[in-house]
Amino acid sequence: MVNAQKLHDDWQKNYSDLPFEAYIKQDILRQGISFDSKSFINSDYKTKDYFIFSFDRVPLSEMKQSENLKAPEEIKISKGSHNLRETVISVRINPQSEYKISVNHENKMGVFYHDDFLAEAEFPPIPDYYKLKYDMPKPVGEIAPVIEWGYLIYLTVFRNCQYFGKDEECQYCDINHNWKQQKRAGRPYTGVKPVEYILEALSGIDKNDNTAKAYTITGGSIVTRLKDKNEVDFYLDYAREINKKFSGRWISKIVTEAFEKEDCQKFKDAGVDIYHPNYEIWDEELFKKVCPGKSRFIGRETWIRRILESAEVFGAKNVIPNFVGGVEMAKPYGFKTVDEAVSSTAEGLDFFMSRGISPRFTTWCPEPFTVLGNQEPPPIEYYMKLLREYKNIHAKYKLPIPPGYGPSGAGRAVFSVSAFMDILPEEI
Numbered sequence: 001m002v003n004a005q006k007l008h009d010d011w012q013k014n015y016s017d018l019p020f021e022a023y024i025k026q027d028i029l030r031q032g033i034s035f036d037s038k039s040f041i042n043s044d045y046k047t048k049d050y051f052i053f054s055f056d057r058v059p060l061s062e063m064k065q066s067e068n069l070k071a072p073e074e075i076k077i078s079k080g081s082h083n084l085r086e087t088v089i090s091v092r093i094n095p096q097s098e099y100k101i102s103v104n105h106e107n108k109m110g111v112f113y114h115d116d117f118l119a120e121a122e123f124p125p126i127p128d129y130y131k132l133k134y135d136m137p138k139p140v141g142e143i144a145p146v147i148e149w150g151y152l153i154y155l156t157v158f159r160n161c162q163y164f165g166k167d168e169e170c171q172y173c174d175i176n177h178n179w180k181q182q183k184r185a186g187r188p189y190t191g192v193k194p195v196e197y198i199l200e201a202l203s204g205i206d207k208n209d210n211t212a213k214a215y216t217i218t219g220g221s222i223v224t225r226l227k228d229k230n231e232v233d234f235y236l237d238y239a240r241e242i243n244k245k246f247s248g249r250w251i252s253k254i255v256t257e258a259f260e261k262e263d264c265q266k267f268k269d270a271g272v273d274i275y276h277p278n279y280e281i282w283d284e285e286l287f288k289k290v291c292p293g294k295s296r297f298i299g300r301e302t303w304i305r306r307i308l309e310s311a312e313v314f315g316a317k318n319v320i321p322n323f324v325g326g327v328e329m330a331k332p333y334g335f336k337t338v339d340e341a342v343s344s345t346a347e348g349l350d351f352f353m354s355r356g357i358s359p360r361f362t363t364w365c366p367e368p369f370t371v372l373g374n375q376e377p378p379p380i381e382y383y384m385k386l387l388r389e390y391k392n393i394h395a396k397y398k399l400p401i402p403p404g405y406g407p408s409g410a411g412r413a414v415f416s417v418s419a420f421m422d423i424l425p426e427e428i
């Protein structure tokens with residue numbers, strides 16, 4: 001039997017300046033997780049809503065237990081032989097993962113490393129607003145799903161991206177492919193979500209929920225027009241309508257392309273608090289290869305300039321551009337060693353953090369339909385070294401905890417797709 005103690009030994013020897021919980025979280029995100037039939041006996045939990053991408057390591061067609069319909073959005077692990085603090089982890093289905101959810105001999109649900117019980121596990125509760133009746137003809141979990149253990153309402157208002165095909169799509173992104181497989185499987189995906197549906201769903205949340213503290217407006221890039229609007233106007237409409245009706249009710253965030261300063265100002269004026277113009281990958285040559293659409297239509301230099309200028313509109317701490325942690329090691333053209341990859345990405349972190357802007361990162365999931373999907377992710381060593389750099393550079397510039405992510409610190413963080421909030425200090 002492979003023993004979970006070996007994980008603890010590796011952590012203790014190499015990464016004990018970071019929480020052990022972050023090690024386990026990153027390794028589960030990196031690999032994905034499987035479920036056995038016992039994990040689905042109780043159905044009173046929130047299942048995966050597929051809020052934007054698939055974030056799975058296998059296509060729906062290979063999910064023998066219909067995991068796409070039964071798996072929880074996230075798991076919260078705790079206790080076990082290493083007495084883990086509560087740690088929220090997004091679910092990425094992978095039947096081949098070394099991690100599995102099952103029940104032990106005491107009938108306790110938990111996460112197993114091979115066959116060794118590692119920690120207890122629970123699934124997220126179904127929010128009360130999911131149980132209401134709505135006039136709109138779509139389930140509320142499709143229109144306004146919640147993630148991060150109820151903290152973040154995720155509004156993917158445009159479920160496709162106009163960067164089409166392998167010469168334009170970001171090479172790790174399955175937004176368009178996931179759309180096709182989910183529609184084929186009968187999920188009630190909505191290509192462009194009518195703003196009335198969004199407002200109706202938010203009314204339900206407003207009246208029945210106190211857990212959600214933020215919402216994100218996002219979707220694919222728009223390079224021509226959509227609903228007769230350009231990209232800025234398309235997304236701006238949602239921000240305006242939501243903030244008109246629910247001004248200040250939640251922290252308002254957008255995840256879009258990098259816009260010019262005057263366009264950023266329109267979002268700020270519409271009530272948006274936090275801006276995520278995701279740069280995805282720092283290295284100049286890799287940016288061209290990994291994000292060919294963004295590179296051709298906007299270009300890296302312009303993208304970076306716009307990020308810096310947007311800080312003059314939103315305030316530096318409210319500009320939080322994402323990068324896809326690990327994709328800089330993707331074969332065939334990525335960095336060959338962990339140290340080269342981490343050093344490149346740390347250079348990007350230093351560039352932004354020295355200017356008061358704290359990026360965040362998600363954990364690259366090699367999704368099967370993507371150009372880069374047919375390979376294994378980087379080793380855990382990469383993620384732990386990246387977290388160490390993140391923590392040290394963040395401390396070097398004495399930056400605040402990034403807003404809009406809920407609490408920071410091990411045992412408190414709810415951001416579920418990387419451990420960056422778990423390794424930061426608790427906010428006093």
Ligand code: SF4
Pocket residue numbers: 160161162163168169170173174175219220221
């Ligand atoms: S811009 Fe890139 S990451 Fe964003 S939706 Fe389009 S292909 Fe995906």
